[in-house]
Structures are given as C-alpha cells and as structure tokens.
Amino acid sequence: MIDAAGQLIPAQTVIISIGDVPALKFLPDTVEVLTVGGAGWIKCDAAGRTSDPKISAIGDVERPGLATNALGAGKKTADAILAGFKGEEWQDFGQQLIPQASLTSAHYTPDPCPGSSETAEAERCMSCGTCRDCHLCETICPTQAISREKLEDKSYRYVSDPNKCIACGFCCDTCPCGIWVMQPL
Structure with a gap:
C-alpha cells in the first residue's frame, strides 16, 4: 500500500x-x-x-x-x-422476500439534521440515521425531486417534492447515513 x-x-x-x-x-x-x-x-x-x-x-x-x-x-x-x-x-445467507401484499407505492422523507455541536456530532452512532450533508441523494435523484433547504438556525434539511418523486429508491440506496425511509401514501 x-x-x-x-x-x-x-x-x-x-x-x-x-x-x-x-x-x-x-x-x-x-x-x-x-x-x-x-x-x-x-x-x-x-x-x-x-x-x-x-x-x-x-x-x-x-x-x-x-x-x-x-x-x-x-x-x-x-x-x-x-x-x-x-x-x-460458499452459500449466501439469503434474504426473506417481502410479501407482495406489503409492497405499496411510497415516497421517501429524511429524518431531521444532526446535532449542532461537535459533542453532539461525536456522540452519533454510525447508523443512527442522521444526515452528514454529502448531497448524494440530491445528486442521484433522476427527477430532481430532492432539494436542500437552509433553515433559520443555520441547519439544513433535505426534502422530497411529492410531485416529482417517482419512488425509485435511488436516494435510499445511495445514502450512506440511512436517512431516507419509505412513507406509505
């Protein structure tokens, strides 16, 4: 190396x-x-x-x-x-299939942004679902449904426009933090 x-x-x-x-x-x-x-x-x-x-x-x-x-x-x-x-x-562990009846149209919404201090940021676990502002979801969205909004307290949030979102799941698959989750319509 x-x-x-x-x-x-x-x-x-x-x-x-x-x-x-x-x-x-x-x-x-x-x-x-x-x-x-x-x-x-x-x-x-x-x-x-x-x-x-x-x-x-x-x-x-x-x-x-x-x-x-x-x-x-x-x-x-x-x-x-x-x-x-x-x-x-080698045999893969495999994954259980989701029953067809459980599959519905869905949109994806992010969880709130992370803590505002260095201490709060350091206390986050690796998969707690807080955004690290990498812009991957915004970049990969094929319909430009995701945008970044600046908030008054200098924080931010990513939002998905339900009129543009096609529920393709690219944001969910790409996000390294796991903030995008399915929300039934």
Whole structure:
C-alpha cells in the first residue's frame, strides 16, 4: 500500500476504512473498478470476491452504504473465505422476500439534521440515521425531486417534492447515513 506521502508500506493484509468516495489508484490492474459519475468502486460479488482472487472488498469501496451494511458484508466475506479454506462452496445467507401484499407505492422523507455541536456530532452512532450533508441523494435523484433547504438556525434539511418523486429508491440506496425511509401514501 502507498500512503499519502507516496511511501510504500509493505503488508500482507490491508484493511482500509474510508466512509467516503474511495481512492483506488493503489489497486493492481487485476482488480476491476467501475467508474460512476467520476468516482470508482471495486466490482465484486455477494461474497466480496473481486476479479483478483487474492483481494476481497466490502463497504464503501464497493458502493456507498451504511456501516452496518459493511459489517454484514464483512461477515459474508469472512464466511466465504473460511469456506474456501475448507474446500467448500460458499452459500449466501439469503434474504426473506417481502410479501407482495406489503409492497405499496411510497415516497421517501429524511429524518431531521444532526446535532449542532461537535459533542453532539461525536456522540452519533454510525447508523443512527442522521444526515452528514454529502448531497448524494440530491445528486442521484433522476427527477430532481430532492432539494436542500437552509433553515433559520443555520441547519439544513433535505426534502422530497411529492410531485416529482417517482419512488425509485435511488436516494435510499445511495445514502450512506440511512436517512431516507419509505412513507406509505
């Protein structure tokens, strides 16, 4: 791995924690990277396996998401690595399907903005659902339904225009903080 000063740090295992758009220039050419909107993410399967059999990837280097999503992906990847050591084929945990009757048209609305002090910000958990103002939801919305409003107390909020929102879920899938939730009509 190469650090910010350009110095090579020899290692057999590297775990990188970023929480933002990843910088992937250090990866060998054997790892396939997908470029979307100027940012790059590592292409991998459900077990975190990349195009290089020696490299696995989870979390924000694969796609934006919650820390809890990365933790779950880490468990899957660890299980896949263990299965490989045992000579077994890895089986995904699977997910329960949502009954068709439970699916309804929905709009997405954000939770309130985070605390106003550094102390309040530091006390937030990784997946408490408070916005860190990254603008990803606003940027990815295909109908420009999401906008950022400045409030009188110098805080902000993101709002979704119900006349423009098509309930595609891009905001929910992209938000690294998990602030967008379904609201039945």
